[in-house]
Structures are given as C-alpha cells and as structure tokens.
Amino acid sequence: MELYDELIAADGSPRAHASVLIDSLNRLGHERLVASAKRRDAIFVQQGITFDTYGPDGERDRPFPLDLIPRLIPSREWEELERGIRQRVLALNRFIADVYDAGEILSDGVVPWELAVTRAGFTREAHGIKPPGGVWCHVSGCDLVRDAGGTWRALEDNVRVPSGISYVLENRAAMSRLVPELFTDYAVRPVGDYPEQLLAALRALAPGGGTPTVVVWTPGPANSAYFEHAFLARRMGVELVQGGDLVVRDATCYLRTTTGLARVDAIYRRVDDAFIDPLALRPDSLLGVPGLMRAFREGNVAIANAPGTGVADDKAIYHYVPEMIRYYLGEEPLIANVPTYLLSDPEQRAEVLANLDKLVVKPTGESGGAGVFVGPTSGEREVEELRRLVELEPSRWIAQETVWLSTMPTMSHEGPVAPRHVDLRPFAIYGDDVWVVPGGLTRVAMQKGSMIVNSSRGGGSKDTWVLAADGARQHPEAPAFDPPTLPGMRQVGWTEQQRQQQQAGPTGSARGRR
Amino acid sequence: MLARIANDLYWLGRHLVRAEHTARMLDALFQAELDHWSEHPSSVRISWRSIPLLMGASPGEAEVVEDDARETVTRQLTTDERNAVSIVSCVSAAREEARTLRDTISTEMWESLNTFFLELQKPDLGGRPRTGPHSVYAFVRERCALFWGLSLSTMQRDEARSFLVAGGRVEAADMVLRMLRVALPPVRPADDATKELPRRDGNALALLRAVGGLQAFMRSQAAPPNAEPVAHFLLVEADFPESVAASAEALHRSLARADRDPQASPPVLRLRRLLADLELRRHSTVPYDELPAAFREIQQELGLVEREIDAHYFFREAAPEGSLVVQ
Numbered sequence A: 001m002e003l004y005d006e007l008i009a010a011d012g013s014p015r016a017h018a019s020v021l022i023d024s025l026n027r028l029g030h031e032r033l034v035a036s037a038k039r040r041d042a043i044f045v046q047q048g049i050t051f052d053t054y055g056p057d058g059e060r061d062r063p064f065p066l067d068l069i070p071r072l073i074p075s076r077e078w079e080e081l082e083r084g085i086r087q088r089v090l091a092l093n094r095f096i097a098d099v100y101d102a103g104e105i106l107s108d109g110v111v112p113w114e115l116a117v118t119r120a121g122f123t124r125e126a127h128g129i130k131p132p133g134g135v136w137c138h139v140s141g142c143d144l145v146r147d148a149g150g151t152w153r154a155l156e157d158n159v160r161v162p163s164g165i166s167y168v169l170e171n172r173a174a175m176s177r178l179v180p181e182l183f184t185d186y187a188v189r190p191v192g193d194y195p196e197q198l199l200a201a202l203r204a205l206a207p208g209g210g211t212p213t214v215v216v217w218t219p220g221p222a223n224s225a226y227f228e229h230a231f232l233a234r235r236m237g238v239e240l241v242q243g244g245d246l247v248v249r250d251a252t253c254y255l256r257t258t259t260g261l262a263r264v265d266a267i268y269r270r271v272d273d274a275f276i277d278p279l280a281l282r283p284d285s286l287l288g289v290p291g292l293m294r295a296f297r298e299g300n301v302a303i304a305n306a307p308g309t310g311v312a313d314d315k316a317i318y319h320y321v322p323e324m325i326r327y328y329l330g331e332e333p334l335i336a337n338v339p340t341y342l343l344s345d346p347e348q349r350a351e352v353l354a355n356l357d358k359l360v361v362k363p364t365g366e367s368g369g370a371g372v373f374v375g376p377t378s379g380e381r382e383v384e385e386l387r388r389l390v391e392l393e394p395s396r397w398i399a400q401e402t403v404w405l406s407t408m409p410t411m412s413h414e415g416p417v418a419p420r421h422v423d424l425r426p427f428a429i430y431g432d433d434v435w436v437v438p439g440g441l442t443r444v445a446m447q448k449g450s451m452i453v454n455s456s457r458g459g460g461s462k463d464t465w466v467l468a469a470d471g472a473r474q475h476p477e478a479p480a481f482d483p484p485t486l487p488g489m490r491q492v493g494w495t496e497q498q499r500q501q502q503q504a505g506p507t508g509s510a511r512g513r514r
Numbered sequence B: 001m002l003a004r005i006a007n008d009l010y011w012l013g014r015h016l017v018r019a020e021h022t023a024r025m026l027d028a029l030f031q032a033e034l035d036h037w038s039e040h041p042s043s044v045r046i047s048w049r050s051i052p053l054l055m056g057a058s059p060g061e062a063e064v065v066e067d068d069a070r071e072t073v074t075r076q077l078t079t080d081e082r083n084a085v086s087i088v089s090c091v092s093a094a095r096e097e098a099r100t101l102r103d104t105i106s107t108e109m110w111e112s113l114n115t116f117f118l119e120l121q122k123p124d125l126g127g128r129p130r131t132g133p134h135s136v137y138a139f140v141r142e143r144c145a146l147f148w149g150l151s152l153s154t155m156q157r158d159e160a161r162s163f164l165v166a167g168g169r170v171e172a173a174d175m176v177l178r179m180l181r182v183a184l185p186p187v188r189p190a191d192d193a194t195k196e197l198p199r200r201d202g203n204a205l206a207l208l209r210a211v212g213g214l215q216a217f218m219r220s221q222a223a224p225p226n227a228e229p230v231a232h233f234l235l236v237e238a239d240f241p242e243s244v245a246a247s248a249e250a251l252h253r254s255l256a257r258a259d260r261d262p263q264a265s266p267p268v269l270r271l272r273r274l275l276a277d278l279e280l281r282r283h284s285t286v287p288y289d290e291l292p293a294a295f296r297e298i299q300q301e302l303g304l305v306e307r308e309i310d311a312h313y314f315f316r317e318a319a320p321e322g323s324l325v326v327q
Helices: A016-047 A075-099 A113-117 A165-178 A194-205 A226-236 A292-297 A309-313 A321-329 A346-354 A380-392 A496-504 B003-035 B050-054 B069-078 B087-100 B107-121 B123-131 B133-154 B159-183 B202-211 B214-220 B227-236 B244-258 B266-283 B288-314
Strands: A066-073 A139-146 A152-158 A186-188 A214-217 A239-241 A246-249 A252-257 A260-263 A266-269 A302-304 A340-342 A359-363 A397-401 A407-411 A417-425 A427-430 A434-436 A441-444 A460-472
Touching: A016 A066, A016 A165, A016 A407, A066 A075, A066 A165, A066 A407, A066 A417, A075 A139, A075 A152, A075 A309, A075 A321, A075 A427, A075 A434, A075 A460, A152 A309, A165 A194, A165 A226, A165 A441, A165 A460, A165 B003, A194 A214, A194 A226, A194 A266, A194 A302, A194 A427, A214 A226, A226 A239, A226 B214, A246 A292, A252 A292, A292 A302, A340 A346, A346 A380, A407 A441, A407 A460, A417 A460, B003 B069, B003 B087, B003 B133, B003 B159, B003 B202, B003 B288, B050 B069, B050 B159, B069 B087, B069 B133, B087 B107, B107 B133, B133 B159, B159 B202, B159 B227, B159 B244, B159 B288, B202 B214, B202 B227, B214 B227, B227 B244, B227 B266, B227 B288, B244 B266, B244 B288, B266 B288
Parallel strands: A066 A460, A214 A239, A214 A266, A266 A302
Antiparallel strands: A139 A152, A139 A417, A139 A427, A186 A460, A246 A252, A252 A260, A340 A397, A359 A397, A407 A417, A417 A441, A427 A434, A441 A460
C-alpha cells in the first residue's frame, strides 16, 4: 500500500521545502536529538506540562510527548488550508444560527430536520437566542488529515470545547529552547499571539461598557484539560473560575470576590453544553451555574462558545458540511470531506455492513476518538460485535472510508527515526472575522502502522511550522531606529595591586584562601 | 558600620541583580528572535547589535559586531571573564564580595552564592549558551532568587541588609531604564499615529519578558501590551516590584532605614525628589514622543543619586564607568 510521507518523496529524496531541515537534522545528529529528548521530558515534568492516560495501566503526570522533528507546511499550501478552514467555520456557524432560528436549511431539506433535532448536541433551550454579532462558535478546531495521495481532507469538526492549543504554544516554546539550531534556516510564522487574539475576541463580545471582565470557566482541576484552562487564563491575564465562583442574580452573572459580587461580561467556557445550567439543561449538573442560560438569553453575559454549538460537530451532521458550504456561502468546499455513510439510511447501511472490515465506524455523539472502530486493523470478533451494535441502533453510527494518513519521520521512543502517521488540528477564532493559528496541533501515532493519534491513547505530537512566504529565514536587519547613547555601566572591584599586596602578607606566611 | 563593608554589601547586591537582569534579557531576546518573522506586524525589531549599546558601549565600538552578532554578544555577556559586565564576571565579583563579608551575611547566603559561583565555573558552560541558552539563564535566575530569598529569611534586618538591598534596587532601576531606552522606538512612526495600535508589539512584549513582567502586566493592565502602556508600566507602576518607581521606592526605604538622619541626608533628599517626579508621571499622561527625554532625565537623576550615595556613605568618588568590552 502506498503511503504519503510529508518530508520524503516516494523516490527517497527530500521534498523541496524539507531539504534544509533534513540537512540540519543530520548535522545535529541522532545523539543530540536523544539528549534533547531527555531534557525535554525533564522540562515538561518540571513545568507541569503533563497529561494522564486512561485505561487499566493508565499513568498520571506523563510528560506531554513532543517529537523533536517539526512538521513543515509551505506557505502556499497553508494559505489554501486557511481559506478552507475559514469557509468551514463560517458555514458551521451559519448552520448553528439557522438551526436555532428559522431552520431554513432544515425546511429546504438540505439537512434532514429529524436528524438535526435528534442529535445529542441539539439544545432546545438555545432556540431563539441571538448571541452578539451572530457568532456561536468562537473557537473551533477542525481535524484535518492527508490521504495517501497527499490531498488534505477534513475528518471532523470540533466546535464545542476543542482543546490542544496550549500544547501548540508550549511545543513551540520547548522546541525553541531544545533545538534552536533547527530554526536558523527557516522563517516560521509565530503562534504565540493566540491568547491576545482570543482575549480581543472575548472582550468584543461583552455587553457592558468600560473594560469588560472576561473569565475562563473550567470544570475544575480534575478535568484532563485543566492545564490548558489555567494556561489560557494565565496568558490572557484573566480569572480562572469554577461553577461555584459564578452566581446569577436578576439575570446578570457575577463573580464571588473578597470584595463582594463583581459583574462578569464574557465567559470563555470549557464546560460541556449539558452541564452549563442545572435549571435549563441537565438538572444533575454540579458544575453549572443556575440561571446562566437566562442571563445569556437576555444578553447580559456572553458565552463562548455559545451553548448549543454541539449540534454542528455531531459526526452525522459532518456528512452535510459540504452541502452547508454550498447552501450558505454559495461556494464549492475547498477542503473535501472523507466519504461518509450514514447508517440510518437502510441502503447505505447494507453496503457498510457488507464491508465493515474495510471501513472506519464512529459513534456520532462522542469526541476525542472514543469508541472509534478501525475495520482494517480489527479482528473477526470485534467486527461481529460492532455489526450487532450497529443493527441495534443504526442512527448512533456513521462509517467512513479508511484514510491512510500521511506520515512524517518521527523519533519513536528515542529509537531510530521512522515514518509515523499524523493528523492536524488547526484552531480558529471567530471574532470580527475568522482568524486561524498558523499551523496547529500535529498529533502523531507513536506505534508503527497505528493511526490512533489521541494522546490519551499513546499518541504524540509535533511542532507544526507554517513557513513564511519566502520560506527562508530573514536575518533581522539593523534596528529600525538608533538607540540613544547610554552612560557606561558603573563598575567596582578589587584592583590587582590591592590583591597582590594582601596576598603577600606581613611575614610572608601563605594566607590561603578559604 | 564600616563604610568599606557597606560599600561591599551595596556592590554585592548590584552585581547579583545585574547578573539576573542580564540573564532574563538575553533569554527574552532569544525568544524574541525565534518569534521574529519579517512580514508579521509583531516581528521584533530590536537586534543583538543594540545590546552592547545597552551595556554602555559607544555606537562606534558597537559597529564592530557583525554577522554573528548573536553568538558574540551572548558569549560576551554570559561567559566572558574579561568583560566586567558578563554574568560570570558579575557572579565572581559578587562571590568575592560575599567572601569578604562572610561574617556579615548569613552562612546560608554565602553557601548558596558560593555554589552558584562554582557551578558557573564548570568547563562545559562555554558550549551551553550557544545550544541551549535557556538552561543557563534559568539557572542564574533561580540562584539569584535563592540568594535573595535566604536574605529575607536568615539575615537580620539591620543596616547591613539595607545596603545590600539598596545596591540591588539601584541596579534594577538602572537596568530597566537601559532596556526601556534601547528597546522602545523614540518616536511613533508618523503614519501610525492615527491608526489603531496593533494588538501585539514585538518590542514591547520582549521588553516585558526581559523584566519578567509579562504575567504581571497581563493580570493588572487592561491595555494590550503595546509600547505606550508597557513603558508606563515599567516606569511608574507602583505594584510591580521591578518597575523603576518601585525600585526607587525600595531604595528609599533602605536608605532611610540605614541613615542616621535621613532628613539631612543628600542622597535621601535627592531620591525623594526623583520619587516625587515619578509619582507625578504616574498620574499624568506623557505623550509617547516625550518618553525618551523622560527616560534620559530619570536616568541622569538616578546617576546623581548614585554619586551622592558613594560620597555620603562610602567616602568614595563615584565608581568608575565602564562598558561592555567589544572585541
């Protein structure tokens, strides 16, 4: 089977944009890379950039696995992707706004209404709400992959609480400290201004005047993405709050502070839709804030992402995203979907059930790779078990053609460098317009042949470099202005003469230093 | 207390703070350089060639540094023992002073500083700034913090400690002023004056990182980290410990405590005038274009305070001025 490697062409020679990187890696040598990898783990553990793995032999506080060989995306390729992502986010946002309003796309039959309203993410309580600027999904992350031909495809959309951006920023910081040599010959577009972009977008949402109070709302320190929540709050310089810190009075949201209640204008929430408000949504939610949905509906507080966005990242809705792009934007999709089959459709179902061993089957309402079944790497018994589950409740499942993900040379567990499968999660912020972080989180499957990239299941990551237009590094020119002449630094110390005379001593006895 | 001992304590404080600020500054510059991207508005314009100027070299001398500016400057400022302002030289000098003062400072302070010095003498240090500068600078920061922390918990709060802290604060105020003067463009480009300021200003961000104040700024200021608010923050913010005003305030507290008669003490009185000036600036909006002149005046005034300190407490002429030696 033919695979697509992003650095090395089929004939074994480096691709044009990668030859410099490969030279630098060779100069660095394998030993240096291994040594840097050891230092990386020590630094990550020290800084607390860790995650927990799940399962029977799950570990706590493992250093986040960053592979030191970066992934390169040439500038022209990225521009294309950026346009494609923007288009997708715009269409998804229009879809959410439409579903909770007139539902035109449903009445026009482009997306079946019975499918939309039965999705787990469909939130009836959001109906009729008009969020500021008509934006619902302020932060999104589409998962992209490259197939065996090297073509980029969208694999799924995350418009609820996509996580991973903190690793993008931390990976870049770590890379620049561990292997600064690799940056010497490339102009890499920086990713560090994500927190500023997010803060500006959140402030713009706030209903009140003056300087708006923005908070990051986390489910709490036990959440697996708590590191990221704290990271974003710290970098934006805003408060990190839990449900108990917030209170709603008269449909207005407040923070409990030592100096009394303080008005909150915008909430970047990392709590799942269903848990936001026990009065309006799941009544058993201990994380939520009673009355928050009402405050949101009345426009007294902005919530990003708006409650209800989950309807758009359902995997059955994914199938219709290309149609949405045509319907709302009148454009052809720039990034194609992976061919998908809806198992609620009897014809498609029969087809899929006959070919289970060749397809990937996913539960629709889940995220993070949970419950995904990969046909070509599964055994007979698993296939039979899945067949039973699908027949029991077909609308819970979709099937996709297996995509043989592209590969990147990777240092697997300090062993030799070998190709491993990768995907890409770029992050977009929808403020005045859609802004996409150059690059995103590249996840890599560390096991040979595996296509499971999720870090909770042993996947690693790579720093993703979007190269600047000319690719080559611009050495900084002379300063743009002439600094003034400063006074000299004042200095004091022993004079050599003083020291010699002291050392000689009165009787010539050696007064050794202690 | 003997004037000589007080002078040694004062310079012990100065040398350690100089080493710490230099380490932070170089680390921030490395970071900024990697963020550099020519087409991006946030690209950092400050270059390695500005650093000799910052450390007091005259523009003629600084011209010598050419293509490998980064390597030359880092070496000169990190490991070069011939340069009195390099980190290694500052720590060596501080250690010599501490050795002289072993009966005055606590044993724990001496031991932590001596370990610091010995660690920097290890032969593999020379290669590290080139490949992994961060580890060296992080080490310097940590060791300096350890020393000051031990001084807080193990040293009597007497005259001796006052001179130690006074030296540290003079140096901090001086270094931050130097960075402000070199990193911020003297005038806002004319065509930018009417435009909305960018969300992100590479120079200003690098400056905040160089002083270790990025987080403090983000938490306390509503404005985005641009040149103007950052300059204001680093110059007059009362609650950020490394701002010029906060350092001057701490210097004043130390001197007032050590001085027998602060009301009649020339350095204290001169310092009070400087503090009043900074206080005034805190409450007024200085137009951006007038900032360079303000920085210059404040640094001159601080230099005069230093002279008064030397004359009044140490019976000395002002310490000589030197600069980074450019080879």
